[in-house]
Amino acid sequence: MISRNTGHRWGFTAPAVAALFFLAGCGTGDAPRTAPDAPASASTASAAPSAAGPSATPPAAVAAPAAPAPPAAQPPVLPASAPVTLEIPSIGVRTELLRLGLRENQSLEVPPDGPGAPASWYDRSPTPGDRGPAVLLGHVNATDGGKGVFAELRSLTSGDRIDVVREDGTTAVFEFQRGEAYEKDEFPTLTVYGNTPGSELRLITCDGYNPDTGEFDDNYVVYATLVA
Template structure:
């Protein structure tokens, strides 16, 4: 990874006038989809393919939220734990492709989640962005298959290279159509240390694609 934490935060500054979207896309089936344990939404393979280009930073975000809080110094994330769902994962580092689109985690079974290294490190001020597949190759559950089970108040723990653990509390989860993805709300700068967990959602059995993204919003509490 290259670039300072200041540069990473600057990369999340998005102008409200920009219409380009930054969403996790390219989610398609790899066989017969299985049903999630939460009650039914089918789970299909989220394949690693082209995502929409990242908007170029041009000015202050209109989405800064909440009062300033004490935040952690920069330290790259190592692993993720979500006690409520029993989720554990090492964290890959994901950057941008040559065309400006966001990399997504590779798709072999058991693929770990990934941290977008153009975002703040988890615990720094701003929205740290973690991406994960909703299921694995062959239709089994992926690392983020159970994001919809999370409820306000659930904890998300991110172990960091400096030996500390950033603990976030879930605020809410939202599903968004990929062609209506709210770039500023998800990626715009914040005054607090926040976390975004993003996966595919809205499986269409006719096309075998996911039409939506699901985003979990959380705020640093420890």
């Protein structure tokens, strides 16, 4: 993300706190226990006719509690494994992946710049293929004015494949769903970084270059879903 006029880099919008990833709450829990036994029927003494005679009204039957609803099925995911390489065949992208975290002020670290600079995985997000949104970041342009690794994200169309090779030797295959541009001052943090029931991918770069200020005013976010 280099300003064409000043050479200054303008970073990505990051979550205010890493706690947006509620990873402990994403997995399916243990199967619910069976419903408790219905209460025992009324005792012989209470069920017997009262002193009033045989016409006395018998006690009402005690209804058994309703069985709990079965847990909702969640989409299948892959075991956690850090990403190594990203490939997007339709736009000719193949990049090794670095790891980024948060600075002390909780702002997101920025990928290295320069021609041929790789994309990066935000290492406080899930690994690609695991449950939740894995976040990958890359530049739209380079320090020499050429294209960055994510320069062509806007060219992606519905159904395009995005492959992430992982440390365990498996490949998480995602399918492009949509791309959205957001003003950095109105970035929908929970929409981008919040939990998802299945495995999803977010590719984030800068967007909306403003020649009057030499800055990028927006971020562009690709949303993709695991298909294999």
